[in-house]
Structures are given as structure tokens and as C-alpha cells.
Amino acid sequence: MTFLNHLISGISLGSVYAIIALGYTMVYGIAKMLNFAHGDVIMVGAYMSFCATNYLGLPAIGGVAVAVVVCTALGIVIERLAYKPLRQAPALAVLITAIGVSYLLQNAALLIWGSNSKNFTSVVSGKPLQLFGGALPVSRVTVVTVAACIVIMVGLTLFTGKTKMGTAMRAVSEDKGAAQLMGINVNTTISVTFAIGSGLAAIAGVLLCSAYPLLVPTTGSLPGIKAFTAAVFGGIGSIPGAFLGGILLGVIEIFARAYISSELSDAIVFAVLIIVLLVKPDGLLGKRVSEKV
Numbered sequence: 001m002t003f004l005n006h007l008i009s010g011i012s013l014g015s016v017y018a019i020i021a022l023g024y025t026m027v028y029g030i031a032k033m034l035n036f037a038h039g040d041v042i043m044v045g046a047y048m049s050f051c052a053t054n055y056l057g058l059p060a061i062g063g064v065a066v067a068v069v070v071c072t073a074l075g076i077v078i079e080r081l082a083y084k085p086l087r088q089a090p091a092l093a094v095l096i097t098a099i100g101v102s103y104l105l106q107n108a109a110l111l112i113w114g115s116n117s118k119n120f121t122s123v124v125s126g127k128p129l130q131l132f133g134g135a136l137p138v139s140r141v142t143v144v145t146v147a148a149c150i151v152i153m154v155g156l157t158l159f160t161g162k163t164k165m166g167t168a169m170r171a172v173s174e175d176k177g178a179a180q181l182m183g184i185n186v187n188t189t190i191s192v193t194f195a196i197g198s199g200l201a202a203i204a205g206v207l208l209c210s211a212y213p214l215l216v217p218t219t220g221s222l223p224g225i226k227a228f229t230a231a232v233f234g235g236i237g238s239i240p241g242a243f244l245g246g247i248l249l250g251v252i253e254i255f256a257r258a259y260i261s262s263e264l265s266d267a268i269v270f271a272v273l274i275i276v277l278l279v280k281p282d283g284l285l286g287k288r289v290s291e292k293v
Contacts, residue, residue, distance in 0.1 A: 004136055006258045007251065012142040012211065014250020015149035019204040020227030021234070021242035022156060023197030029237035030173045030193045033083055034091075036098040038201055039224015040105035041078075045071045045202030046209045046219060047113060050120055060123035067202040075198025076191050083194075084187070102221075109217035117216045120209035145207045152200065153243040160239065165192060173237075222266075226253075229273050235286025244284060 020042060027035045048070045049063035058066065082101050086094050124144045128137040160166035168189045171179040180186050201220075208223060209215050226249060234245025252272055257265040276284065 006254050008136075008138055008142060010251030010254035011247060012139075012145050012250070013254060014230075014247035015145045016204050016208045016211070016246075017223065017227045017230045017249050018149050018243045018246025019152055019200055019207070020223060021231040021246045022152060022239060023200040023204075024228050024231040025234075025236050025239060025242040026156070026193050026197045026200075028231070030169045031079075031083070031190045032173075033094055034098065034228070035078075035083070035194070035197070036095065036224070036228070037078060037082075037101035037105060038197065039220035039222075039227070040102050040109075041071050041074060041198050041201040042205035042208065042220035042224060043109060043215075043217060044074060044105060044220075045205035046120065046215050047109060047118075048202070049123065049206045050118055050209075050215060053121060053123075060121075060125075064123055064203065064206050067206055068199045071202035071205075072195045072199040075194040075201075078198075079191055079194040084190075106217050106221070113217065115217070117214045120213040120215045122210035122213065123206055124210055139211075141207070141210045145211065148203065148207065149243065149246075152203070153239060156196075156239050165189070169193060226266075226269065229270065232283055233273050233276060235283030238283070238285045241283055241285035248284075 020038065023038055024035070027033055027038070045067040048067040052058045052063040052066040053060060056062075056066075078101055082097050083094065086097060122141055124139075124141045126140045128139045129143065130137055160169055168179070168184045169192075171182065171184055172186055172189045176186050179189075204223075204227075205220060209219065227246065230245035230249040231242045232245070233249060234241030234243070236242075249269060253265050253269050256268040260268060280286075
């Protein structure tokens with residue numbers, strides 16, 4: 001049962017990575033921007049949920065709703081103020097700006113909430129589910145996290161494939177200029193993309209801190225980097241790829257921590273990424289796009 005315990009833990013952690021990676025892949029797939037401040041939006045979402053439940057007395061679902069609303073608005077503000085002026089700028093300028101926004105959010109959190117860690121109360125309560133006659137306990141946080149990840153992945157797939165805004169997003173992803181000529185509001189489409197990605201970051205932050213309950217201003221940094229790794233692993237720009245990459249990354253990390261070395265688990269995760277990209281540079285489900293001249 002130890003193996004199954006580790007497998008379930010890996011799928012649970014990987015589901016959190018997958019939700020974050022879906023935000024990364026949405027933004028990159030449509031806006032062609034790497035938003036490295038995404039991990040810190042996770043942290044903001046967790047703090048918003050913490051404040052809503054501990055200071056305002058809202059129930060857990062209310063805390064999640066507050067976190068989603070605040071992070072959605074924050075994503076739109078970040079895009080409008082930091083990234084919109086850089087649409088035609090070199091990629092390096094966007095990258096440096098993203099790092100600057102990341103440090104801004106971290107230091108703002110440090111000023112507001114201090115450096116002391118907060119004990120985050122899980123938004124999912126109840127006794128663990130007892131499988132195989134109690135030999136395999138599964139926490140309710142794990143069940144909710146995996147279910148949320150699957151629902152979000154399916155929802156995003158349907159949204160991008162079946163709705164008018166989803167069609168606009170795919171058009172902007174293919175060619176911003178041509179999409180604008182066809183009457184699509186590119187600015188609104190990109191803002192909606194950032195809003196969706198940031199809302200997903202809030203959900204991921206709440207679920208992450210429900211499973212690992214210590215909350216500090218740097219909570220989202222490493223998970224954000226790993227989720228970006230998961231998006232690249234699965235094929236950045238692909239929604240199923242982000243889901244698959246997140247799950248595999250979580251499983252690899254937990255098994256490496258359990259059977260090899262807890263100190264080397266992160267290094268092993270990134271080593272696996274390097275090997276996969278050497279064999280398949282576009283990621284597991286990524287598609288090679290040929291340049292037209």
C-alpha cells in the first residue's frame with residue numbers, strides 16, 4: 001500500500017501543478033507571453049482566502065470566491081499595466097518585466113502580512129476516505145484537488161473549442177493581426193486570458209495551502225516554477241499537455257522524494273524535463289509549428 005500512497009500523493013500534488021500550468025499555457029498559447037509572476041498570484045490567492053476566512057469570518061467557499069475574484073482582477077491589472085505596453089517589445093523585455101512584477105508582489109505581501117508563516121486552514125474538511133478496508137486512507141483534500149483539476153481541464157477544453165470567446169482566443173493565438181482585421185478585440189481577448197489564468201492560480205493556491213498549510217510570501221515561487229516546467233513538459237500551449245505534464249511531474253517528484261532522496265527530488269524533476277526535451281523538444285503533446293516565409 002505504500003506504493004499506492006505515494007502514487008495518490010503524487011497525483012494530488014501533480015493536480016495542483018496542472019491547474020497552475022493550465023494558467024501558464026493559456027497565457028502563452030494566446031498572448032505568447034511567459035508570465036513568471038503567475039506563481040506569486042498563487043500566493044496572493046492563498047492570502048486572500050486566509051484573510052476572508054480568518055478575519056472576515058466567511059465560510060471556506062466564500063474564501064475561495066474572494067480569492068478568485070481578487071486574483072482575476074489582479075491578473076487584468078497586471079496585463080494592462082505591465083504587459084500590454086510591451087506587446088511589440090523583445091521577449092527579453094517581457095521576461096524582465098515579469099520578474100519585476102513577481103518581486104513586487106512578494107515584497108508587497110511581505111509588507112502587508114510580514115515574514116512570519118501563517119497556518120492556513122484547509123478549505124476541505126472531513127475524515128479521510130478509507131479504501132481497501134482502511135488500509136489506504138485518502139484525504140478529502142486530495143479527492144477535491146484531483147476532481148477540480150479534471151473539471152477545470154475539461155471546462156477549458158470546451159470553452160476554447162465551443163464558445164465565441166474561445167474561438168477568438170484561438171484566432172488571436174494564430175495571428176493577432178488577422179484576428180483584428182476580422183473584428184476580434186485583441187486587447188479584450190488577451191485580458192480575458194490573463195483573468196482566467198489568474199483565477200485558476202487562486203484556486204491552485206487555496207488547494208496547495210490546504211494540503212501544505214504553511215503560508216509565506218514566497219509560497220508560490222517554487223510551485224510556479226515547477227508548474228511552468230510541467231507546462232513545457234507536456235507541451236506549452238496545449239491544455240491536455242499541461243494537465244498531463246502536471247500529473248507526471250507531481251508523481252515523479254513524490255516518488256523521487258520517497259525512493260531516492262528528498263534533497264535531490266527537485267533536481268531529478270528538472271533532469272527528467274531535460275531528457276524529455278532532448279528527445280521531444282516540443283513536449284509530450286506539443287505540436288511543432290512551421291514558420292511561413
